Amino acid sequence: MAGVCLAGWWLYGNLVDNLTRTRIPTDFDFLTQPTGFAIPENFGFDPDLPIWRMVLIGVQNTFLAGLVGVLLASIVGLVVGIARLSSNWLVARLAQVFVEGFRNTPPLVVIVFFSFAVFSFGPLPVFPEALDLKLPGSDSNWLVLSKSRIGIPSLSAERHVGLFWIIVLCGVVAAAGVWTWRSRRHVRTGEPHHRVLWALGTLGLVVLVAFVSLGGPYAWSWPARSENGRRLISGFGTSAAYLSLTLALALYTASHIAEVVRASILAVPKGQSEAAGALALSPFQRYRHVILPQGLRIAVPPTINQYLNLVKNTSLGTVVGYADVTNLTRTSIGNANPAPQSIAVLMGVYLVFSLVISLLLNIYNRTVQLRER
Amino acid sequence: MTATVPPDPHASGDHPGPPPRPTAAAWARENLFNNRHNSVLTILLGAGLVVLVIYGARFLFVTGQWEPVRTNLTLLMMGTFPREEQWRIVVQVYLLCAAVGLLWGGLTAGSRDRARDAGVPFSRARLRDGVRRWWPVFVLLAVLLGMTRTWLPLAFVASALALGVVARRLMEALPEAGRRGAWFVAGVCALAGWQILSGTGGIAWWWGSALVAAAAVRLTRNVRTDARWQPAARLALVAGSVAVVWAIYAQLDFGGVGWDDWSGFQLNLVAAAASIVLAFPVGLLAAVGRRSQLPAVRWLSVGYIEVIRGVPLITLLFMGDLFLGFFLPTEDPLSKVTRAIAVMTLFTGAYLAEIVRGGLQAVPRGQVEAAQAIGLSAPRVLGMIVLPQALRAVIPALVGQFINLFKDSTLLSIIALTEILRIRESIHGQREFLIVGIAETLVFVAFAFWALAFTMSRESQRLERRLGVGER
Numbered sequence: 001m002a003g004v005c006l007a008g009w010w011l012y013g014n015l016v017d018n019l020t021r022t023r024i025p026t027d028f029d030f031l032t033q034p035t036g037f038a039i040p041e042n043f044g045f046d047p048d049l050p051i052w053r054m055v056l057i058g059v060q061n062t063f064l065a066g067l068v069g070v071l072l073a074s075i076v077g078l079v080v081g082i083a084r085l086s087s088n089w090l091v092a093r094l095a096q097v098f099v100e101g102f103r104n105t106p107p108l109v110v111i112v113f114f115s116f117a118v119f120s121f122g123p124l125p126v127f128p129e130a131l132d133l134k135l136p137g138s139d140s141n142w143l144v145l146s147k148s149r150i151g152i153p154s155l156s157a158e159r160h161v162g163l164f165w166i167i168v169l170c171g172v173v174a175a176a177g178v179w180t181w182r183s184r185r186h187v188r189t190g191e192p193h194h195r196v197l198w199a200l201g202t203l204g205l206v207v208l209v210a211f212v213s214l215g216g217p218y219a220w221s222w223p224a225r226s227e228n229g230r231r232l233i234s235g236f237g238t239s240a241a242y243l244s245l246t247l248a249l250a251l252y253t254a255s256h257i258a259e260v261v262r263a264s265i266l267a268v269p270k271g272q273s274e275a276a277g278a279l280a281l282s283p284f285q286r287y288r289h290v291i292l293p294q295g296l297r298i299a300v301p302p303t304i305n306q307y308l309n310l311v312k313n314t315s316l317g318t319v320v321g322y323a324d325v326t327n328l329t330r331t332s333i334g335n336a337n338p339a340p341q342s343i344a345v346l347m348g349v350y351l352v353f354s355l356v357i358s359l360l361l362n363i364y365n366r367t368v369q370l371r372e373r
Numbered sequence: 374m375t376a377t378v379p380p381d382p383h384a385s386g387d388h389p390g391p392p393p394r395p396t397a398a399a400w401a402r403e404n405l406f407n408n409r410h411n412s413v414l415t416i417l418l419g420a421g422l423v424v425l426v427i428y429g430a431r432f433l434f435v436t437g438q439w440e441p442v443r444t445n446l447t448l449l450m451m452g453t454f455p456r457e458e459q460w461r462i463v464v465q466v467y468l469l470c471a472a473v474g475l476l477w478g479g480l481t482a483g484s485r486d487r488a489r490d491a492g493v494p495f496s497r498a499r500l501r502d503g504v505r506r507w508w509p510v511f512v513l514l515a516v517l518l519g520m521t522r523t524w525l526p527l528a529f530v531a532s533a534l535a536l537g538v539v540a541r542r543l544m545e546a547l548p549e550a551g552r553r554g555a556w557f558v559a560g561v562c563a564l565a566g567w568q569i570l571s572g573t574g575g576i577a578w579w580w581g582s583a584l585v586a587a588a589a590v591r592l593t594r595n596v597r598t599d600a601r602w603q604p605a606a607r608l609a610l611v612a613g614s615v616a617v618v619w620a621i622y623a624q625l626d627f628g629g630v631g632w633d634d635w636s637g638f639q640l641n642l643v644a645a646a647a648s649i650v651l652a653f654p655v656g657l658l659a660a661v662g663r664r665s666q667l668p669a670v671r672w673l674s675v676g677y678i679e680v681i682r683g684v685p686l687i688t689l690l691f692m693g694d695l696f697l698g699f700f701l702p703t704e705d706p707l708s709k710v711t712r713a714i715a716v717m718t719l720f721t722g723a724y725l726a727e728i729v730r731g732g733l734q735a736v737p738r739g740q741v742e743a744a745q746a747i748g749l750s751a752p753r754v755l756g757m758i759v760l761p762q763a764l765r766a767v768i769p770a771l772v773g774q775f776i777n778l779f780k781d782s783t784l785l786s787i788i789a790l791t792e793i794l795r796i797r798e799s800i801h802g803q804r805e806f807l808i809v810g811i812a813e814t815l816v817f818v819a820f821a822f823w824a825l826a827f828t829m830s831r832e833s834q835r836l837e838r839r840l841g842v843g844e845r
Contacts, residue, residue, distance in 0.1 A: 004673060011700045018699040088411045089404035090418050104826035106780040109794065109819045117812035312685040319787060326687060339695040346691075347684045354683040 015340065024338045031055075031345070036335050039323050041239045051332060058325030059349055065246050065324060066311040066353075072250035073257055073310060074303075080254060081261025082287070095258065102255035108316050110252055114244035115320035119147050128229035140222035144232065150243060151223025154236035164210055164217035171206030175199040241322040245314065253310045257303060264299035265291055297368050304361040311353050325349050438810040442817045443520045445800050449817075450517075452636025452791045461570045461630060462639075466533050468566035474537035475559035478544025479552055486549065506831065509824035516820070560584060572629015582618035586611045633708040636791035638821060640710070644792070645779040648717035649725075649771075655718060656725025661755065663730060674726070681723035687784055689716050694788040713785055721778055728770045732763030765840065772833035776826045783822075793818055 019026050035054040039045045042057060083095035102110070125131055130146035144151030179199040186193035211217065223235025268291050276290040318327035329346045333339045395403065406412040442449065451462070481497060488495035504511065518527050544555050564584055589610050635643055662674030681689070693716035698707055707715070736759050744758040786795035797814045800806055 004670075014701060015696075015699050018696075087404070087407065088414055090415050090422070091411075094418060094422070100827055101823065104776070104780075104823045104830060105819050106783040106794075106822050108783040108786075109815060109822065112794065113812070113815045113819065117815050121808055121811040315685040315687045316784070318687070326685070326691075330691065333691075333695065339691075340699070343688060343692050343695070346688050347680070350685060350688065351680065351683040 019338075019340070024340075026338075026341075028341050028345075030337045030341065033337075035332065037331060039328065040321060041242075041323060051337065054328050054332065055325060055345060055349070058323065058328040061317075061322065062311070062314050062324040062326075062349075062353070065242065065249070065314040065317060065322065069246045069249045069253065069310050069314065070307050072246065073253035073306070076250065076254035077257025077306075078261055081258035081265070084258060084262045085265060099255045099258050102252050103259070105252075107249060107252040107313055108319060110248040111244055111316055111320060114248045115241060119240035119244060122147065127225075130225060130229070132225070135222075140220075141224060141235075142222065144223040144225065144235070148240050149232060149237050150240065151225075151232045151235045151237050153223060154221045154234075155218040156221035156234070158217055158219050160214045160217050164214055167210040167214075168207055171203045171210070174206060175203040178202045239322070241317065241320045244320050245317040245322050245324075249310055249313050249316075252313075253306050256306050256309075260299050260302045260306065261295070264295035264297075267298050268294045300361065300365045300368060304358060304365070307361065308354055308357055311357060312350060315350075432812075437813050437816075439520070439813050439817075441800050441803075441806040441810040441814050443522075444806075445796070445803075446517065446520050448637065448800070449793055449796055450638045452640065452796055454635060454637070454639065455630060458628075458630050463529065465566035465570045466529075467536055468562045468569070470533045470537040471540045472559040472562040472566070474540030475544045475555050475562070477537075478541035479556060479559075481541070482545045482547070482549075482552060485545070506835075507828055509828050513821060513824040516817075557588065568627070568629075570629065571631050572627050581622065582615040585618050586614040589614045632714070633710050635710070637796055638793045640785070640790065640792045641779065641782040641822075644710075644714055644717060644782045644785060645775060647714050648721050649775050649778055651714070651718040652721035652725050655722030656729055657760075659722060659726035660729035660733060663726065664733065678723045678726050681720055682727070686717070686720050686781055687787055689720055690784060690788050692716065709788070709790060713788065713790055717778065717781075721774065724774055724777075725771070728767050728774060729763065731770070732765075732767035733759065735766050736762045768840065769833045769837040772829060772836070776829050776833075779826060779829075780822060793821070 016026060031052045032050045034048045035045075035051050036047055038047050039054065039057055045054075045057060080095045080098055083091050084099065086092045086095070124145055124147045127146040127148050130144050130149075130151075132141040133143040133145065134140070135142050141151070142153055176199070179195045182193040182195040182198050185191065186195070221234045221236075223237070224233055225231065226233045272290055272294065273286060276286040281289065314324055315326040317324045318330060321327070326346060329342050333342050405415045451459075454462070485495050485497075514530060518530060521527070544552060547555055561584070564580055567580065590607060593610060632640075632643055632647070659674045659678055662670045663678065665671050665674070690713060693712040694709070697712045697715065701707070740758055740762065741754055744754040749757065782792060783794045785792045786798070789795070791799075797818050800814060801808075801811065
């Protein structure tokens, strides 16, 4: 024990000695210095803003890639995992090829492939001559495709936005009320509840009425390029770097999640499925009401690990120039900011990410776990 | 003690023979068109698949520009390894093939003998099974050989494989007593290969002395000594062999190419292999430390494991690249490759610790209590009772970790080490390949990783089934 302490003290002493010798500051004052460089794809960022603001933007970008990646990976993973157990030989085999293909390829290679082979050197045109895909019978685009930037439609706020959302919130409350009413009625009279349809119908009706009566609080903003073709003036612009990173990580993680899903479904005793079949449940109902709820319980802990891996892997975006927190920190170290403290901040950011994700999902895990007496 | 027979995957087992093969039409009706739903799916996916296969085949055989890969094949595999020292790699591969052949033959012969003792029929693994299990590796070899311009590599690979097969046959033909010596020869072959490649400089003497010390201890095992003096005598033996080997190495000057000069795919393989081997003691220590009674040791282990597992490898690699040398007194004495491998070792150690912990938890308490009851000391309980059982259960997870590490070795390109992905990038800096074959080189790199990782993962699943992990 004493040896470990001594070794730690020795290492720390060496670090401080070396830092003072090379005149690298040993405090965290650099965080309030101006950043000194612009952030790609972030036109609102002023290089004079302090470094901690830069770190926040990096965190935001990491979060954006992680969130979309996790959602995509979950959906694809679930579908592929179920497909692997399909009774259709072709479906099962294709799913297996997908899983084994992505699982055994380095994610970095996949990211680089998307970024370079699909986008930068791919068949798409450069941005000033971007491919504008028109809506049929209209002059506006629904998609602007180019090597470096991709424009998709977005919603632009027009009028009464606040009021609209308040009404939507009321609609959600009403839908929840309808849900309980249908459930109670089902319990009381035994007639089919159809509570999902009822609740969604209520919500949809409220939103529709509010939207029409407020005269359209939101309008589509179709992606369009400026006169000289260099900027995207409307719609939502996303960079090729972001797309490559998110898609590649989503597919890579989906292959892992698919295996988790498959193993969890196989872990549900066969009798459960057969019993559901004996009750004349359709295959969909069998999955929805019998197999998936039980498999989920087994699947949650390993899936948490996969989500954590995905968020950590977003750091690979630095290779394709995505402005995530690792990439920005690296650039900032290149601008003569002290490396040890910068890396410490970076590690802190990732540790917080890991802790928050595992905390949230562990809480969720507790709600789905079997409650034993 | 009763002889235990490992389950033999090739024995026909007690299953009745397979049911008669259905006709193609019956099979398709059963598996592709068994209801309306599946028929629609089959037709849609089948059409998509046909289009995909046609495009893929066109890309592979017609439109693909493989010239960048073909021209730079040696660069991709070995990078900047000095060309006049290439014979070292050749010798190492021969020695490794011989070692693997001996090892494999020994395993086959061992299970053959056990099967004979137990009166169970034994059938050797057939070539067809080998091809079925290892086809990605063979395809990779075929691709590599197909791209070379001379016949020399073909002759080299063929002779190396032949050497392995001969070594295996030799080992199988040996009687049991002779096989024990052959195990040692296999170890010497593997080690000598490493030494010839990396030379005798640096800390290379460490490997040689470890082997000689192990051999010395084993050979003197039956020499009777007073029990009191035995530990001291052992220690003296080990220290003596280390000293002798060190002295010999200090006299030798064998040149060699250390890992600082390795690059290309070789660096990926070596970085992954070296890190997992070096990380093993680290992981073991951290796993045992996590179960320690002393709170300080426990918290230290937990802190190390959780911090490392919570951050991406790349941040640690940046740390290693930028200021790992700052933790040491002298002015940055470590090379870039050494620092990277040190960081990967630290990283893997934390994951191995968790894997080993899982194995430790799987050992029933009764085992420890029984060992204590017969009076074993705490280190012996750990070393003789707990760890052998725990490690047996975690072998598949270790292979999985190695695969991950192998894939993660591509991250070395980010800190400007010339591993295969970095070399691929530099190929497109050559004037004639600036925009030629971007996708092709990437597909080649991806396939090289895929072939090895896929084969390893399947072998580890096989091992898992054979070890019966999770069933006992």
